[in-house]
Amino acid sequence: MSGGRAPNRSRRWAAEAGYILPLVVVMCAIFVLPIALMLARSLFDPQPTLEYYRQLVESSVYLRVLMRTMKIALITTGVCIVLGYVLAYWMRGLSPKGQLIAATLVVLPFWISILVRTYAWIVILGNDGIVNRTLLDIGLVGVPVAFLYNELGVIIGTTNVLLPFLVLPLFAAMLKIDDRLMDAAASLGASRVTIFARVFFPLSVPALAAGAILVFILTFGFYITPAVLGGGRVPMVANALDTLINQFARWELAAALSGVLLVVTLAAFALSRVVGGRASIA
Known part of the structure; x- marks a missing residue:
């Protein structure tokens, strides 16, 4: 019998x-070959x-770019965590029809070009944009607020683009949490x-x-939004790579910077696995 099973298994x-x-x-x-060549x-x-x-x-320029990118990525990830968790938790409490409508609205931005969505923030946050005109009309400010062409504008635009990447998987995971677990805890006298x-x-x-690490990784390598809303004043890693390759033709230095980006991405992914594993055990 065992002799017959081995060929079948093979x-x-x-x-x-x-x-x-x-x-x-x-x-x-x-994927593997291009990264290896790089x-x-x-x-x-x-x-x-x-x-x-x-x-x-040894270059202070590249260190500043890396630190700025890390800072913006962490802030964007933190903002997405807070907003995304509240939004996903609220969506879970809706009726099935309400959940469908809310999920559709979250997915809707994917149908619009990132470039179009990024330029839309110039219309909203520019010196003559909707927000500044409103603030000036009601007298809250005397001069337009500088929302754009700084780190604040990059963070706002990046959060807007990447928030759905956290909300959708988090909402799907929340739907799988059994309500009977909460009912059992309530029956034992636990408060909400x-x-x-x-629980x-x-x-x-x-x-x-998982959603947070996805947002962090995407932010760390983001190009379009920092280039448009940063106005060239908020260079990040992707912008530095573009400059090294297209302007200075420093391919080796660009490859080294890409290697640092890869290491940070792998470290962030490993951290998310550790956090997720410990949470599952707990």
Whole structure:
């Protein structure tokens, strides 16, 4: 019997490998190979070297760009966490029809170009925009408020673009939380605050961590919104890469900066896995 099972198992594994192998080849060709070539360009000249990474560390310009990018990414992620969690929790409490309408409104921005949505903020927040005209008309300010071409404008625009990436998976995870768990806690005398803090919130943390890390990674490599709403005054990593490649042709230095971006992304992903794992265990 065991001798007959082994060939069948081997054939099944071979068949599964035949299905998976083309996908592995495509993934390696599209994703792994370009990243490997990029890292190789930053580490070989043609001998192994860390010269380009040393230049990044010793240059105050690139350090400021990295720190500014990290700052904006963290603030944007924090704002998205607060707004996204409140919005997803509110959507969960709606009727099925209300949930469908709310989810449609959250998805609706995906149908509009990011460039169009970014330029729309100039109309809203510009010196002659809707917000400033309103503030001036009601007398709250005497001169237009500088919402744009600074870090505040970049954070506002980036939050607007990336908020759905946190809300949608978090809302889907919240819908899967069994209401009977809250009912059981209530039957044992727990208050609504205790039920939320000890039952509901811990169950939603893995999805929250996954959404937060997605927002952080996308913000860290964002280009369009910082370029438009920053007006060239708020350079981030993606903008620095564009300058190094298209203006200065410093491919090796750009590859080293991309390597730093990759390391930060992997570290953030690992942190989210740890947070999500601990929350699941708890």
